[in-house]
Amino acid sequence: MASAGQTFPGDGERRRRFRLPRSAGLRFSLGYGLLFALSSILFMSFIWWGTIGFLERQVETAINADARALSQRWTEGGLPTLALTIDDRLEQNLDDDAIYLMVDPTGHRLAGNLSEWPAQVVRSDRWYSLEVTRAGMRDTAQIHAFDLPGGFRLLVGRDIRARAVLRRLLTDSLLWAWMMVTLLAISGAALVHSMFRRMIKSVAQTTQAIAHGDLSRRMPLVGNGDELDQVAEAINEMLDRIVRLMDGVRQVSNAIAHDLRTPITRARTQLEDAALHARDTGELRAAVERAVGDLDNVTSVFEALLRIAQIEAGSRRSAFAPFDLVPLLADIGDLYEAVAEERQIHLVLRLPPSVPFYGDRAMMQQAVANLLDNAIKFSPAGGTVTLAAALGPALPGLAMPTPTRDVVSIAVTDEGIGMNEADLARASERFFRAEAARNTPGAGLGLSLVQAIVQLHGGTLRLYPRQPGLAVRMVMPVPREAPRASRLPRRNAAPTPAPSRVTETSRSPHEGDT
Amino acid sequence: MHILVVEDDPTVRNFVAKGLREAGHLVEPVDNGKDGLFLAVSENFDLIILDRMLPGGIDGLRLLETIRAQNNTTPVLLLSALADVDDRVQGLKAGGDDYVTKPFAFSELLARVEALSRRGRNENAPQTRLNVADLEIDLLSRSVRRNGQRIDLQPREFRLLEYLMRHAGQVVTRTMLLEGVWDYHFDPQTNVIDVHVSRLRQKVDKPFDSPLIHTIRNAGYMLRAD
Numbered sequence: 001m002a003s004a005g006q007t008f009p010g011d012g013e014r015r016r017r018f019r020l021p022r023s024a025g026l027r028f029s030l031g032y033g034l035l036f037a038l039s040s041i042l043f044m045s046f047i048w049w050g051t052i053g054f055l056e057r058q059v060e061t062a063i064n065a066d067a068r069a070l071s072q073r074w075t076e077g078g079l080p081t082l083a084l085t086i087d088d089r090l091e092q093n094l095d096d097d098a099i100y101l102m103v104d105p106t107g108h109r110l111a112g113n114l115s116e117w118p119a120q121v122v123r124s125d126r127w128y129s130l131e132v133t134r135a136g137m138r139d140t141a142q143i144h145a146f147d148l149p150g151g152f153r154l155l156v157g158r159d160i161r162a163r164a165v166l167r168r169l170l171t172d173s174l175l176w177a178w179m180m181v182t183l184l185a186i187s188g189a190a191l192v193h194s195m196f197r198r199m200i201k202s203v204a205q206t207t208q209a210i211a212h213g214d215l216s217r218r219m220p221l222v223g224n225g226d227e228l229d230q231v232a233e234a235i236n237e238m239l240d241r242i243v244r245l246m247d248g249v250r251q252v253s254n255a256i257a258h259d260l261r262t263p264i265t266r267a268r269t270q271l272e273d274a275a276l277h278a279r280d281t282g283e284l285r286a287a288v289e290r291a292v293g294d295l296d297n298v299t300s301v302f303e304a305l306l307r308i309a310q311i312e313a314g315s316r317r318s319a320f321a322p323f324d325l326v327p328l329l330a331d332i333g334d335l336y337e338a339v340a341e342e343r344q345i346h347l348v349l350r351l352p353p354s355v356p357f358y359g360d361r362a363m364m365q366q367a368v369a370n371l372l373d374n375a376i377k378f379s380p381a382g383g384t385v386t387l388a389a390a391l392g393p394a395l396p397g398l399a400m401p402t403p404t405r406d407v408v409s410i411a412v413t414d415e416g417i418g419m420n421e422a423d424l425a426r427a428s429e430r431f432f433r434a435e436a437a438r439n440t441p442g443a444g445l446g447l448s449l450v451q452a453i454v455q456l457h458g459g460t461l462r463l464y465p466r467q468p469g470l471a472v473r474m475v476m477p478v479p480r481e482a483p484r485a486s487r488l489p490r491r492n493a494a495p496t497p498a499p500s501r502v503t504e505t506s507r508s509p510h511e512g513d514t
Numbered sequence: 515m516h517i518l519v520v521e522d523d524p525t526v527r528n529f530v531a532k533g534l535r536e537a538g539h540l541v542e543p544v545d546n547g548k549d550g551l552f553l554a555v556s557e558n559f560d561l562i563i564l565d566r567m568l569p570g571g572i573d574g575l576r577l578l579e580t581i582r583a584q585n586n587t588t589p590v591l592l593l594s595a596l597a598d599v600d601d602r603v604q605g606l607k608a609g610g611d612d613y614v615t616k617p618f619a620f621s622e623l624l625a626r627v628e629a630l631s632r633r634g635r636n637e638n639a640p641q642t643r644l645n646v647a648d649l650e651i652d653l654l655s656r657s658v659r660r661n662g663q664r665i666d667l668q669p670r671e672f673r674l675l676e677y678l679m680r681h682a683g684q685v686v687t688r689t690m691l692l693e694g695v696w697d698y699h700f701d702p703q704t705n706v707i708d709v710h711v712s713r714l715r716q717k718v719d720k721p722f723d724s725p726l727i728h729t730i731r732n733a734g735y736m737l738r739a740d
Binding site for chain 1: 597599600617619670698700702706710732
């Protein structure tokens with residue numbers, strides 16, 4: 001128990017007057033046992049008092065009824081009738097538990113089965129429970145005295161020997177029962193304690209192993225979905241995330257080693273080469289300018305990496321606010337429309353009148369800009385790039401709309417070179433560039449950034465192959481009530497968004513999505 | 515212009531000072547916050563270029579807040595390696611007029627310095643018309659005329675032209691255009707700004723004899739009459 005206690009030092013409790021044990025498991029089980037024992041005591045006392053009280057009340061009722069009947073006899077026929085009745089009753093009393101005694105004013109016995117009036121019985125307004133001698137036997141009896149007219153006195157009682165036996169029996173059996181219950185409570189407490197210890201031990205062992213570097217360890221699951229399993233699952237989920245993050249860090253440091261070292265090396269070589277071999281200022285200047293360009297590339301890669309890391313750390317949720325996505329998308333579409341036109345690419349916007357959204361404005365701008373950048377970069381002349389947004393349509397396996405939230409999806413589709421299955425899976429990794437894209441400029445961080453932004457908004461980023469081209473879809477949940485209520489009436493103040501309506505349509509919605 | 519440069523890194527300080535002097539400005543370089551604050555309150559500068567992280571107990575933001583608390587409205591350009599959106603917002607909230615992150619291209623810094631100095635002069639008189647040579651735009655009716663000839667522009671093209679005209683005679687970088695015209699604070703990978711400028715040129719310059727929008731190599735654009 002001390003070993004389990006070490007994991008849970010109850011520092012606060014230790015100073016108290018009742019030194020509580022340091023083991024939480026022991027505390028729990030002691031509490032459990034104590035509660036069990038106490039409640040069983042309460043329960044059994046109730047049974048005891050109930051039974052015994054009932055018996056006592058029954059005797060008293062019988063005596064009272066007897067006395068009433070006898071006093072009626074006295075009224076009907078006086079002393080002789082009463083004496084006769086008492087004798088009758090004694091004869092008919094099969095259980096042999098009735099006690100009667102009638103005495104005259106001098107204390108002389110007139111009728112009944114007691115030899116003399118008990119000395120203790122002096123008052124007629126209370127019950128006596130005393131030892132009496134009857135037919136040579138000493139008995140315990142419950143007795144009540146009644147005053148009759150003319151100084152005569154009547155004593156009615158019941159032998160309660162049987163009741164005493166019953167009482168002892170009941171007490172004994174209840175005591176035994178209580179002992180057994182207490183034993184059960186103790187063993188139950190021990191069981192609870194050991195279970196608690198086992199569960200804590202497995203958690204403690206696993207976490208300790210992980211703390212020492214064995215990240216492959218996971219909490220064992222029983223599979224019944226109880227609280228223990230839930231805790232284990234939560235811990236496992238956390239571990240998975242830690243592993244993913246660590247993999248990310250490892251991957252990034254590898255990538256930095258390669259993708260940043262290369263341009264730095266190039267810049268360095270150029271500068272050194274120029275310093276050693278440049279024949280005139282013009283050549284020197286050109287080399288320096290190329291080196292500066294390389295260093296600018298390094299800087300932008302570096303900044304993109306920092307931004308992704310920062311977004312993934314989730315520290316930028318502070319800038320979340322409700323806004324309408326449609327004007328934002330239309331603006332970015334406007335920015336890229338010129339570029340698309342210059343490259344003879346048809347940029348089509350398919351936007352509903354309004355898509356309420358809750359998130360970081362600047363980040364959404366950047367994410368969509370990155371997607372359009374990519375789509376236009378990889379599209380051949382004459383192709384079509386589509387930017388579409390919709391509120392609501394749930395896709396299998398993605399976030400589903402619930403009563404409290406909607407799902408917003410923003411899709412950018414192109415007819416460019418596309419990606420093969422293997423590349424699709426890796427597309428959002430940092431620095432990943434598909435073989436076919438090696439010749440286009442870029443560092444392979446655009447989609448990683450989009451991915452980080454979508455994840456920050458609680459959504460998922462999906463890539464679908466098209467023939468030809470690629471569809472990239474950001475699906476993000478939007479809390480329904482608060483943002484909509486406080487939504488600013490912007491360019492489109494339509495009360496109900498109509499996701500199916502499109503402002504400019506060249507093809508039916510969702511064509512080509514898989 | 516009389517410019518105070520508060521920057522602790524000697525390489526950056528000398529580079530900035532040298533470049534600004536070459537551009538015809540009078541520069542006072544200082545390497546710590548204490549001296550910077552002393553100079554900022556005792557002398558009259560047209561502009562202060564301020565690093566955020568400074569030795570000597572007073573960092574850039576403290577310095578900025580102190581001079582703003584004394585109702586000193588000298589334009590301040592923050593120059594910092596702290597490049598987060600939050601850092602930028604913090605700097606502008608403290609009273610900064612512009613924010614340039616390190617590493618920076620000198621052309622970008624110079625363009626922003628010129629823009630800030632111009633802003634100080636223009637702010638008191640709201641203009642409804644802007645003129646450069648024979649190009650004239652009316653900000654109220656949002657119409658553009660050149661040589662008496664009406665030119666039709668899209669709303670975004672109009673804002674682009676307006677921005678260039680407001681900074682006529684100055685270099686305007688692509689980042690400044692993206693921030694000033696589109697209000698975007700990220701770097702697109704493609705040459706989106708170049709395409710928009712070239713569209714504007716098609717309408718404003720091409721039908722006429724002399725071009726007004728000039729490309730400044732390694733820097734950006736400038737609208738000026740030759």
